[in-house]
Amino acid sequence: MTVVRKAILTAFLIPLLSLANPASAQQKANAMFGTAKTASPHKPHSIGSYAKGCAAGMVQLPETGPTWQAMRLSRNRNWGHPEAIEFIERLSAQAAKQPGWKGLYIGDISQPRGGPMLSGHQSHQIGLDIDIWMLPAKSLKLSRNQREKISSISVRTKDQRRVNGNYTPQHAAILEAAARDPAVDRIFVTPPVKIQLCKASSRSDKKWLQKIRPYWGHDFHFHVRLKCPKGSKGCVTQKPSVKDLSKGGSGCDDTLNWWVTEALAPTKKPDSKPAKPAPKKKNVRDFTLADLPKQCRWILAAN
Template structure:
């Protein structure tokens, strides 16, 4: 699947993140879905449409792989189905540090992870926990983190989401269980599906262009 296209800001973030992971000696993290060549709706996602979202698998047990081997990879959930919390046999401080290294990037608007993963992060001691504000508990996301960037500075048509609530979000998560503090529901479970969006005129123009050779 051709799902590895993103805005230059996103590709630059992925490169910076990879350098930070390497410098920290954490290993290799597979980059999963980004976006389609021309953007737009993508199956299996309700975002990833404008080149500012990337899924990063939470696997640190892999060597560098060739393309064929990467295509055979499977995701590994870090959340135990028996307890609904992170699996102590799989979750490590290295996973937490990898999420922190992504969250401290100044282009990152928010990072979606499973509520169990956010709880595990909240339970840890951090010298500066302010980055936890940008880690948002969300349905699924038990095998990867979904990183979303701010709009590019020079794109006046792109509208940023509102900033996450002040604070780390830990108290709200512990008080509300699996509720998402941004939405107030059970992080999307049972919610009415959103109707299909209407593509902006600019997108229609892009889709009408002949395919690149």
């Protein structure tokens, strides 16, 4: 073995062996992934599930493109699987055709090597989740400082039951374009947006609407989740599928109204003493390296 080859092997094995010892395996995963500054030198690969995994060979979304700007650059979360970057390029180009939109403002994607984050998201761990602001991108010349201070807009009323005046047909067109993209698995939106999309869609083809999933907290942005890329062995597809959730339809049925009726009703106090609570589920912020797929240790160790 040459001196050069030995030096290279040593440089790789030392950090890997340090991550393999029991003490390192119990370190908080978000502290380790949250401080990684660059992607791993591997072929692109998403590993594990959206909320428990990591990613190899990630690509950084350019801060500014022809039809997008990445926001909150200080977070260093504008990294994704190449298919996520390509999706942003496609969708932002379509958004730029909408009146009043020059493209899209892109929020968090993932960290350079994926994994749990120090703050914020439970998911966004394998480079396939993308937050897209509801704020129309009227300028693509925002400075780094402006992108730290500017805020998105909510498209939902304060009572959480309806869309407000910020919601436009352009939002609907962009969401439909995203849902029709074959790379997309599902899109999370605030429930009133899903209801409004169902009301406004008069076409016979409503199947794309099954990808639009109502969920809390998505009134300032919509969250696109891509399918596991072909060949990404070890990437875990989310279950149930949108087809199962929508029972093969569009999801525009009576159950949709639950989100703006019963779900918002005040919680009644139980008449009797509650049963022993179930064991608390481990929070993503408490994950250790041992909780993640073993390949994530190699990704952290690689230089």
